[in-house]
Amino acid sequence: MNFEMTDDRRMLSDTLNRYLAGKYGWEHRAKAAYQAPFHDPARWAELSELGVLMALAPEDQGGFGGAGFDITAVFEALGRAICPEPVLAALLSSRLLAAAGADQEALLAGAVHHAAALGELDAPYDLSGIATTARKDGEGYRLSGRKSVVYGGHVAERFLVAALLDGTMALFDVAASDAEVTPYGMIDGGGAAEVFLDAAPATLLLAEAGAAVQDALDAGTLALCAEAVGAMDVSFDITLDYLKSRKQFGTTIGSFQALQHRMVDMKTEIEQARSITILAASRIGTGAQSRSVSMAKNLIGRTAKLVAEDCVQMHGGIAMTWEYQMSHYAKRLVMIDHQLGDTDHHLERVMATRGV
Amino acid sequence: MDLSYSEAERAFQDEVRAFLKDSLPKDLSDKVRANIELGREDMVRWHAILNARGWLASTWPKDHGGTGWTPVERHIFEEECALAFAPRIVPFGVHMLGPVLLKFGSEAQKASFLPRILDGTDWWCQGYSEPGAGSDLASLKTAAVRDGADYVVNGQKTWTTLGQHANKIFCLVRTSKDGKPQEGISFLLIDLDTPGIEMRPIKLIEGGHEVNEVFFTDVRVPASNLVGAENQGWTIAKYLLTHERTNIAGVGFSAAAFEQLKIIARKITRGGRPLAETPLFAARMAQTEIDLEAMKITNLRMLSEAQKNGAPGLESSMLKIKGTVIRQTLNDLTRRALGPAAAPFPSEDLDGNAALVPGDFANEAAEYFNNRKISIFGGSNEIQRNILSKAMLGL
Numbered sequence: 001m002n003f004e005m006t007d008d009r010r011m012l013s014d015t016l017n018r019y020l021a022g023k024y025g026w027e028h029r030a031k032a033a034y035q036a037p038f039h040d041p042a043r044w045a046e047l048s049e050l051g052v053l054m055a056l057a058p059e060d061q062g063g064f065g066g067a068g069f070d071i072t073a074v075f076e077a078l079g080r081a082i083c084p085e086p087v088l089a090a091l092l093s094s095r096l097l098a099a100a101g102a103d104q105e106a107l108l109a110g111a112v113h114h115a116a117a118l119g120e121l122d123a124p125y126d127l128s129g130i131a132t133t134a135r136k137d138g139e140g141y142r143l144s145g146r147k148s149v150v151y152g153g154h155v156a157e158r159f160l161v162a163a164l165l166d167g168t169m170a171l172f173d174v175a176a177s178d179a180e181v182t183p184y185g186m187i188d189g190g191g192a193a194e195v196f197l198d199a200a201p202a203t204l205l206l207a208e209a210g211a212a213v214q215d216a217l218d219a220g221t222l223a224l225c226a227e228a229v230g231a232m233d234v235s236f237d238i239t240l241d242y243l244k245s246r247k248q249f250g251t252t253i254g255s256f257q258a259l260q261h262r263m264v265d266m267k268t269e270i271e272q273a274r275s276i277t278i279l280a281a282s283r284i285g286t287g288a289q290s291r292s293v294s295m296a297k298n299l300i301g302r303t304a305k306l307v308a309e310d311c312v313q314m315h316g317g318i319a320m321t322w323e324y325q326m327s328h329y330a331k332r333l334v335m336i337d338h339q340l341g342d343t344d345h346h347l348e349r350v351m352a353t354r355g356v
Numbered sequence: 357m358d359l360s361y362s363e364a365e366r367a368f369q370d371e372v373r374a375f376l377k378d379s380l381p382k383d384l385s386d387k388v389r390a391n392i393e394l395g396r397e398d399m400v401r402w403h404a405i406l407n408a409r410g411w412l413a414s415t416w417p418k419d420h421g422g423t424g425w426t427p428v429e430r431h432i433f434e435e436e437c438a439l440a441f442a443p444r445i446v447p448f449g450v451h452m453l454g455p456v457l458l459k460f461g462s463e464a465q466k467a468s469f470l471p472r473i474l475d476g477t478d479w480w481c482q483g484y485s486e487p488g489a490g491s492d493l494a495s496l497k498t499a500a501v502r503d504g505a506d507y508v509v510n511g512q513k514t515w516t517t518l519g520q521h522a523n524k525i526f527c528l529v530r531t532s533k534d535g536k537p538q539e540g541i542s543f544l545l546i547d548l549d550t551p552g553i554e555m556r557p558i559k560l561i562e563g564g565h566e567v568n569e570v571f572f573t574d575v576r577v578p579a580s581n582l583v584g585a586e587n588q589g590w591t592i593a594k595y596l597l598t599h600e601r602t603n604i605a606g607v608g609f610s611a612a613a614f615e616q617l618k619i620i621a622r623k624i625t626r627g628g629r630p631l632a633e634t635p636l637f638a639a640r641m642a643q644t645e646i647d648l649e650a651m652k653i654t655n656l657r658m659l660s661e662a663q664k665n666g667a668p669g670l671e672s673s674m675l676k677i678k679g680t681v682i683r684q685t686l687n688d689l690t691r692r693a694l695g696p697a698a699a700p701f702p703s704e705d706l707d708g709n710a711a712l713v714p715g716d717f718a719n720e721a722a723e724y725f726n727n728r729k730i731s732i733f734g735g736s737n738e739i740q741r742n743i744l745s746k747a748m749l750g751l
């Protein structure tokens with residue numbers, strides 16, 4: 001048994017943490033996350049150079065990672081900085097392009113933004129209900145429908161779109177210029193878009209895409225779990241520091257047992273969340289991948305909410321303000337539950353599938 | 357045991373409903389329902405409508421222009437207003453300063469300030485908290501030093517809700533450093549136009565401007581603006597707390613929020629099926645409904661006690677804790693119901709995201725984050741537990 005990271009991943013993680021602490025510090029993040037284009041193109045290029053994207057793909061795709069623990073190493077670091085760069089969109093797209101046997105050199109170099117356009121208003125989490133359809137048109141295809149809250153869609157040049165082709169979920173490549181895109185910022189920072197397709201010209205990537213899409217969702221969901229673990233660790237540290245420095249009634253508020261016990265409970269829950277994320281990472285590429293990832297996302301959903309709410313509460317008013325970092329960690333932690341399946345969605349998935 | 361209102365109370369309830377149906381402007385209730393920030397004009401307009409009906413000052417006796425209502429009547433009024441999505445009465449003048457002046461103010465103070473609260477001439481804000489004095493309010497430092505006919509005030513207040521709209525602030529200030537900290541505090545009325553006062557906005561977690569910092573540098577305040585005796589401020593503040601407490605459970609707000617939740621859970625579909633019919637979400641809704649039903653009765657039980665004893669008891673701390681938790685759970689469920697569509701930031705950039713989110717629900721995530729405040733202010737839920745364990749349980 002060994003719960004240490006490999007040396008390579010340790011190096012990547014250290015490099016990323018150092019870079020983000022230096023170049024994506026608190027004040028920089030506050031600007032980049034909430035102002036169009038809701039990320040920083042220069043920092044995106046530097047992160048790509050550092051290998052953030054290459055770490056997400058295996059060697060046969062031109063990357064140097066792609067395993068569960070590569071994904072968690074990258075996203076835990078991003079979570080510590082609550083970095084709003086559209087790396088999740090790149091991860092989802094990379095998995096989809098790999099499954100389709102399509103080239104992804106430009107994606108991994110950070111040169112071309114891709115976004116996975118999967119969920120819809122009526123089918124945000126369970127994609128079996130999607131309504132976007134494809135029809136054959138000469139050599140190519142045409143897609144019609146609306147994709148909702150497409151992460152990274154605000155900057156994407158290419159969309160990888162899930163659509164029904166003769167009733168089966170297929171995967172298509174659509175140029176952003178062929179879709180009507182409404183970009184926006186999100187309440188927790190970063191951007192997304194609504195993507196309206198009106199007989200948009202498309203290239204077929206995969207005729208039967210169900211398994212590939214599920215794999216991409218699993219990888220993306222794992223990434224969100226790791227991001228939450230990173231953000232929870234920092235939230236905990238900020239709060240612990242505050243409890244040791246804030247004084248009321250002539251003593252530090254950390255000396256009140258009512259808060260001490262909650263801090264201990266919270267720490268325990270965070271360790272549980274870390275454990276289930278490690279478990280899920282270890283199961284990527286196995287038959288237990290999907291179920292383990294759903295277990296992780298369910299527990300992360302519950303824990304991230306607890307951490308966000310308790311950290312704000314134990315600060316008192318100060319963590320209710322925009323100027324104080326904790327408020328932004330709290331927003332990110334809560335909103336992770338709205339991405340790629342919430343606590344209930346993943347609980348249903350765990351209930352519906354038997355363990356291996 | 358009889359859980360129903362008396363005949364007279366039911367008649368009163370009908371009267372309130374009829375009034376709201378006729379007099380509550382739709383543009384105001386639409387904003388409240390959609391959690392859109394109200395402007396100063398909106399709030400002033402609603403106050404004027406209530407005042408014209410004689411229903412603004414529900415905590416004041418009749419001979420001063422109040423309603424003279426019993427606690428149960430007040431409760432009925434507040435619940436019906438919440439269910440109709442009426443704007444909240446801005447409490448600082450009407451429900452906080454008013455009762456204080458009636459109990460502790462001089463005749464001159466009553467004569468000059470009470471009518472101006474009713475007719476909207478004055479907008480008061482509450483200057484209690486300081487950066488170093490939150491839960492431990494008695495440690496406040498803002499100093500008022502007597503100099504001839506004036507007090508000279510120096511210090512800083514913070515978290516001043518809606519101070520940006522106010523022309524006056526009532527403050528707790530330090531007038532003595534002798535004895536226990538509670539014994540050197542006074543209650544002072546300050547005109548915000550006085551030289552030496554600077555107000556700065558604080559942006560909250562969801563981006564809204566609702567609170568402020570107020571800085572005082574050599575601010576001269578006429579000594580006639582002292583309420584009660586010098587160093588009697590803590591007694592006054594404690595008296596005021598009991599008034600802050602009568603609607604503390606916010607049952608009406610929770611009931612209204614539950615109605616909104618039902619609407620959205622029917623409107624939002626997952627694979628063609630309304631969210632309200634999906635088992636896990638339906639279970640969350642049902643559990644919250646159960647908590648809310650119990651809370652309504654707990655609240656009525658305590659109201660009935662208050663009606664008998666004249667003032668809300670210690671149990672109001674229980675109502676505060678449970679009431680805020682239920683409201684926050686409802687905010688959580690409504691945000692959850694929206695799924696990914698809760699995320700778009702309703703900001704200038706988006707010009708309202710009505711196109712993305714069905715109905716009036718664009719602000720639900722923002723509302724959830726903003727309402728984390730309700731378990732922090734007015735005595736945090738931890739402080740309420742301290743009060744209960746000591747004073748009620750004797751621990």
Ligand SMILES: Cc1cc2nc3c(=O)[nH]c(=O)nc-3n(C[C@H](O)[C@H](O)[C@H](O)COP(=O)(O)OP(=O)(O)OC[C@H]3O[C@@H](n4cnc5c(N)ncnc54)[C@H](O)[C@@H]3O)c2cc1C
Pocket residue numbers: 246248249253256258259313314315316317318320481482483484485487489490491492514515516517518567729732733734735736737738739742
């Ligand atoms: C949105 C908003 C609006 C507000 N509006 C106003 C206003 O208009 N006027 C005004 O005067 N004030 C206002 N307040 C201030 C509010 O009353 C204070 O925030 C509150 O009293 C808590 O004080 P604090 O923020 O300094 O937190 P602290 O007192 O520093 O508390 C930090 C944490 O420690 C806990 N804690 C403190 N003491 C104990 C203890 N003995 N045992 C266990 N736990 C403890 C608290 O519960 C909290 O979790 C507002 C606050 C907010 C957030």
